[in-house]
Amino acid sequence: MRSAKSKPRLNELRTPARSKQNLAPNERDPVQVYCRLRPMSRESDHSCIKIVSSNTVLLTPPATAISYRNENNKIMKYTFKEVFPPETSQAEVFDKVALPLVEGLIRGKSGLLFTYGVTGSGKTFTMTGEPQNCGLLPRCLNIIFKTINDYQAHKYVFKPDKMNLFDIQSEAEAMLERQQELHKFKSGKKNNSNPDLAMSSTDITKVEGVNEDNQYAVFVSYVEIYNNSVFDLLEEGPPLTKNLPAKIIREDAAHNMYVNGVTEIEIKSAEEAFEAFYLGLKRKRMAHTNLNAESSRSHSVFTIRLVQAPVDEMGEAVIQNKDVLKVSQLSLVDLAGSERTNRTKNTGQRLKEAGNINKSLMTLRSCLELLRENQLFGAKNKVPYRESKITHLFKNFFEGEGQVRMIVCANPRAEDYDETLQVMRFAEMAAEVEVAKPQITDIAAEIGLKSGRRKANRLFNTAREYIMRPDAKELELDLGLVYSLGPDFPSLKISSSQEDHIIKELKAHLEMRLNRREILKRSKAVKDERLRSALLDLEKDSLEVRSENVSLKGQLAAAERRVRALEERLTATENASLSHQRKLNEMTEYTSSLKRELQEKELLLSQNKLDKEKQKKILEKRYNHKIAAEHEKAKEICSESERLRNVIEDKENRLRIIAEALKIERDDHTEPVPKMMGDVGAQTSARDFTPGSTPRALPAHMLTPFSSAQQTKDTQSSRRGVAVANPRHKRSLSADGRGWIEHAPKNIVPMGTVLKPSIGHSKHVNKLTNVKDIANSKVSKYCLVTQAQDTDGEFEMTMYKGDVVPTCGGGAQVIFNDVEMLKQFSPTRQSNSARLSGNTCARHSGKRRDTGGCSPPQTPSNTSKKQRVDDDEIIHMN
């Protein structure tokens, strides 16, 4: 727990929010409602409002009014704090209504002043006024600056913290910001001032309540509430014509409502304030209605916030602590005019605006009604402040504390009567609402600061300046201002014995002076003590400084010696450096000459390169068409080779067919020859024979020699003397002496002639079933022997020959490259070719590419075009 005597902590100094219900009557103030009547536009017009006293008006309904019929021509009486007749001057209204609010603002109390009334009743006239006849707002600004002018803090010492409170900056920080601002303004500041608005207000004087030991700063903001959205009229950026972004209303740490992110401009003079106000005015949405060409369609709220903080003990700078700040605000609200939409004949946007205006005014009205009920009858109605932006923004005035004043403006003309009546009723009701009186605390006194600090500082500065002057003789200062025992003695003249009160007054005065003397003595003792300790500190410091001085002198002498030595070295080094510098210059010159040479050569090189490239291009052009012709030829060759490849593929396919035929034939050869060669042949026509098929019949003269080996021998012996074999007819290609594998049917028919060539080193197989027979290092050639009868019934023997090529899988493949056909003609045969009888040997050979496997050769008839008949083809005539 904090002891009773200890000083309060700074953050405990703020006044806590007080509960309205528990307030004593003297702690509350009613909303003060004034009525101002505007002059009639035409003198001939009938006025419905009559002022019966300084605070009462009578409303007489005209025959055209609705209330004339509804309320039986009833005259209504309304009472206000004061009624201002049409001829009342602006200054008078200001003095009565706004001046007390300004005074409160200076003392740290917040205030709210709004004008309320029917459209065209003079709200804006009252609030803003006209050139040369300024209204409440300019007058408030003028008087505030006149009052605080000598006590203003430097700009940016107080800075809004964006959460409705303020930070305090040091003088240095503030100066830096001022310089930045100066720089910004030099680069283009727009002047928004309006000479008309800098209204003459010479009659304005100062108000009481300024604390000389405080520093002050004024901040203004200007918002507009339009269609229940809040817009910042001082926001930089968007052009005036475009829609401004809407702002939201928030509650700060002290439960005060504020417009979040609103622009607050620090103002140092009334002129600056007018400038800001004029900028906001330009942004205001003005709309024209049938009723009033200048009617404002929005509520506008101009807020002046006054920040004050005590100066420190020295009376110079503000205490750097946020908690000593006191912020008070005066909000000047020009409400949009209330109107009946059916009378204004508004449509579209205007109708929506009118609806919103009326809705917000209705909310204001119902909020005040509920508040009044709560206050008067202890009801616990929930007040719907949030239903409208205007009531939400000023919630803390009604729930917290402050001074609230309202000026009801009225136009006494008959056309406005019904609406004016509503306004009067509202005003009467609002006057019954009470608001807690603001409590003022002297924070400086609470933290032990004495008053008169700034004055003392001023005197001190004057004295110092005076002493510095050469002609200073005697300083005459009114120290009484600082050490004053209070005001002068009251009048002590006692003229009768009954005047005891004078004695009492004198006694009180003396006691006060004694008290003050005591305080001053204590203060002096404290200051003496401080001075003594300061002098002692000074003496101690002085001694330390002296001894330090002696040691420093010794150090200085040693340092000087070192410096001299260093200087000598430096001179020597400089000389050396000079000579090096000369050399360096020479070398630099040499280097630069080399560089120049290099550059020239590089230039030459690049020139050469360019020339070569040019030549290359010329040659390329020249030979391009030749290259194109070559390309054409290449294409032709390609297409030819493609065609040949197709032919080869075609041949391969045919060979494959032959191979299949051969396979069938091989299978047929397994049948016994005698059966094949029997008398069946006599029954079978020779024309039934198809190439490649097994011979089914042979002519009778052919059968004998093939009947058996014995018969062959007989035939050979019967033809003794005839040269049936000539060694010269041996096929050279067949008998090349390499290892052959001869693949012939088992029962091959002996031809009985020399036709079949002998193959040296050959191995005979009937069936090629064992791979070793062919995949054998000794075998490099392959010969397939077939026998058949041709279409003429002649017997022919074909030998397909090829190279055995081993494959990578361990097997072998045969590439056929030669075909030999041996044909035997019967000498008895009657045909065109019958004159030639005996054996014919034709040899066909054709080189072909590797088929990649063992594929049968083409038959001679199929390859007749490509195959040639060898020169050494022999025909044996028997």
Ligand SMILES: Nc1ncnc2c1ncn2[C@@H]1O[C@H](COP(=O)(O)OP(=O)(O)OP(=O)(O)O)[C@@H](O)[C@H]1O
């Ligand atoms: N007390 C007055 N003395 C002289 N002229 C006045 C007075 N009151 C209003 N007028 C004039 O009446 C006209 C309308 O006044 P003003 O614009 O102030 O009305 P308003 O209530 O603000 O209207 P709205 O609600 O439409 O904004 C203005 O031309 C103004 O000069």
